[in-house]
Amino acid sequence: MLAQSVRDDVLARMNAIRALHRLPPVIYSAADDEQATQAALMMAANGQLSHTPPASWTCHSATGATGAGTSNLYGGLISPWLTYYTEDMYLAGWLTETSNLVANNVGHRRWMLDPFLGKIAYGRVAQVLADGSRTDAAAMKVVSFTGGVSVPANLPAFVAYPYGDYPARYFDAGALLSFTVVADATQRGGANATVDFAAATISVSDGATSLAVSNVSYDNAGYAVPNNLQFNVAGLKQGVSYSVKIAGVVTRGKATDYSYTFRIVP
Numbered sequence: 001m002l003a004q005s006v007r008d009d010v011l012a013r014m015n016a017i018r019a020l021h022r023l024p025p026v027i028y029s030a031a032d033d034e035q036a037t038q039a040a041l042m043m044a045a046n047g048q049l050s051h052t053p054p055a056s057w058t059c060h061s062a063t064g065a066t067g068a069g070t071s072n073l074y075g076g077l078i079s080p081w082l083t084y085y086t087e088d089m090y091l092a093g094w095l096t097e098t099s100n101l102v103a104n105n106v107g108h109r110r111w112m113l114d115p116f117l118g119k120i121a122y123g124r125v126a127q128v129l130a131d132g133s134r135t136d137a138a139a140m141k142v143v144s145f146t147g148g149v150s151v152p153a154n155l156p157a158f159v160a161y162p163y164g165d166y167p168a169r170y171f172d173a174g175a176l177l178s179f180t181v182v183a184d185a186t187q188r189g190g191a192n193a194t195v196d197f198a199a200a201t202i203s204v205s206d207g208a209t210s211l212a213v214s215n216v217s218y219d220n221a222g223y224a225v226p227n228n229l230q231f232n233v234a235g236l237k238q239g240v241s242y243s244v245k246i247a248g249v250v251t252r253g254k255a256t257d258y259s260y261t262f263r264i265v266p
Contacts, residue, residue: 002037002124010087010122010140014112017091017170021113021163022156029119031146036123036139038064039071043137044125047078049101067123070144072108075137082134087124088169090138095161096172104215106161106178110224111142113159113180116188117224118149142224155185159225160244162262171264173236176215177244179258180225183251192226196250203245204233211235211242238264 007028015025038061043049045059051069053060074090085093093099094108111117121141128134159180162171183191197218204211215232229246236242240263247257 002122006087006124007033007122010091011120013088013091014120014140017095017112018117020166020170021159021161023113023115023159024152024154026117026120029121029141029145029147032067032119032121032141033123035063035067036071036121036141037067037125038123039067039073039139039141040075040123040125040137042068043073043076043139044127044135047076047135049073049076049137066144067139067141071139071141072111073137073139075135077137078129078133078135080131080133082136084126085136085138087122087138090124090140092170094140095170096175098172098174104176104217104230106176106228106230107224109161109178110228113161113178114142114224115152115155115159115180115182115185116149117142118152119145121145151186153185155182157182158258158260160260160262162264163260165263165265168238168264168266174232176230177233178231179229179246180227181249181251181256181258188226189222191252193220193222194252195220195227197227197229199248199250199255200229201247202229202231203247205243206240207243236264238266240264 011028041059042064046057072094097106124138126136161178181195202213212234218229220227243261245259249256
């Protein structure tokens, strides 16, 4: 059983990350703890990750399968050379997405920075096996909570990654940047689901030079953050302040410009 101190640490770190983005804190859902724990057990026991684990898997359970389908997953490797990860490293991996098995996907980050998230539950299983190999996996439940979640108050007008002075451990130079408009603070859908990035332009500058923006894509998929614009920026460096302008975003039928700054700091 995972120590309560570990759960408390994950919750505190998660809320510290959300605070960087001006997002409200979440609470821990003890009622859903077993789903996350059993999901992590299945990933560790089978040495792989799946949001839809088959019934043939070792340690399969209905509770774990539900957790697997509603959680961010990490790890799922069995190796004698497996490096130990801290909880903070798992959170960083979900944020940067540089190890995401799906290319150009920021799905884990979308859940972590979801303005309407409300709750989390966390499970982790790490073990040294009989042959000396190690296995380790973590699951953080991010959706479909017992008792539902409340609509938060005081949401920001947008959620950007990275934003403001941003810790270097939560960023990677190769990571996709992302941006979400909060057009309706009362619900996940509504105007949030119709934000239109089709004509939007993105500019990033260090004050003297404009940086190249590439790999731009956007969607209104509606899972986690209700809309998402993502892009790569070449040449980002630690300690430099960057200005970002995203112009021509259509929200509630009106073109709107958004501006913000970020700086990667130690």
